[in-house]
Amino acid sequence: MIKNIIFDFGDIFINLDKQVVFKALKNTNVQEFLPKYHSINEDFEVGNISSMEFVALLRPDFPDLTKEEIINVWNSMLLDFPDHRLRFLEGLAKEKKYRLFLLSNTNAFHIPHVRQIMGAENYGRFKNSFEQFYLSHEIKLRKPNDEIFQFVLEQNNLSPEDTLFIDDTKENTDAAKKLGIKTWNLLVGKEDVVQLKERL
Structure with a gap:
C-alpha cells in the first residue's frame, strides 16, 4: 500500500x-x-x-x-505553473493520507525564477505542501543516480515498496524502479498529476 x-x-x-x-x-x-x-x-x-x-x-x-x-x-525553459495542480497538491496534503516529498534536478538560477513566475505566496503554498523539499543543487545529488533515491529513503525512513515516485523522465523512473520503488512515468501532454488518485 x-x-x-x-x-x-x-x-x-x-x-x-x-x-x-x-x-x-x-x-x-x-x-x-x-x-x-x-x-x-x-x-x-x-x-x-x-x-x-x-x-x-x-x-x-x-x-x-x-x-x-x-x-x-x-x-527560459520554465513556463507556467497551472493553478489546478497547486490546488490538487494542497488538497492531497490536507488529507494527510500520504507523506509527500519533492525531488527535483534543478539549479541555483531556477528556484528564484520559479518564485518570480509563481509569486512568493503561491511558491510558499507549494513548498509547504511537502514534508521535505529536495533540490539537487542543495543536496549535491541528482537523478537518475541511485544515491539520490537511497538518500531520500534513508533520511525519511521510507520503505521502497510503500513509496511511489512520479517523474516525466523514464531514465529516472527506471532507476527508482530498480530499487523497488513504485513509479509513474508521467507522459507529458497525455497525463496530468491531478489524475494521481486514479492510479493509486
Missing part, C-alpha cells in the same frame, strides 16, 4: 519547454548542444560549481551574450 509519494517538479507541476535552451543557443551560432554543456549543467545541478562559475564556463562559447542573457536562456 502506498504511504509515501515523491514528486518531480518540472513537467509534473510546472510546465517546461526543454527544447528552448537548444533553440536559443542555435541563435548564437552554436549548432549543437555539445557534451561539455551537459557536463557543465550537471555540475551546476549538483552544486559543484557556483552560478558565476557556470556563467564563466559558458561565456567563451557565447561571447555575444551578457551574463544576464545566459541566465535568461537557462531560465
Whole structure:
C-alpha cells in the first residue's frame, strides 16, 4: 500500500519547454548542444560549481551574450505553473493520507525564477505542501543516480515498496524502479498529476 509519494517538479507541476535552451543557443551560432554543456549543467545541478562559475564556463562559447542573457536562456525553459495542480497538491496534503516529498534536478538560477513566475505566496503554498523539499543543487545529488533515491529513503525512513515516485523522465523512473520503488512515468501532454488518485 502506498504511504509515501515523491514528486518531480518540472513537467509534473510546472510546465517546461526543454527544447528552448537548444533553440536559443542555435541563435548564437552554436549548432549543437555539445557534451561539455551537459557536463557543465550537471555540475551546476549538483552544486559543484557556483552560478558565476557556470556563467564563466559558458561565456567563451557565447561571447555575444551578457551574463544576464545566459541566465535568461537557462531560465527560459520554465513556463507556467497551472493553478489546478497547486490546488490538487494542497488538497492531497490536507488529507494527510500520504507523506509527500519533492525531488527535483534543478539549479541555483531556477528556484528564484520559479518564485518570480509563481509569486512568493503561491511558491510558499507549494513548498509547504511537502514534508521535505529536495533540490539537487542543495543536496549535491541528482537523478537518475541511485544515491539520490537511497538518500531520500534513508533520511525519511521510507520503505521502497510503500513509496511511489512520479517523474516525466523514464531514465529516472527506471532507476527508482530498480530499487523497488513504485513509479509513474508521467507522459507529458497525455497525463496530468491531478489524475494521481486514479492510479493509486
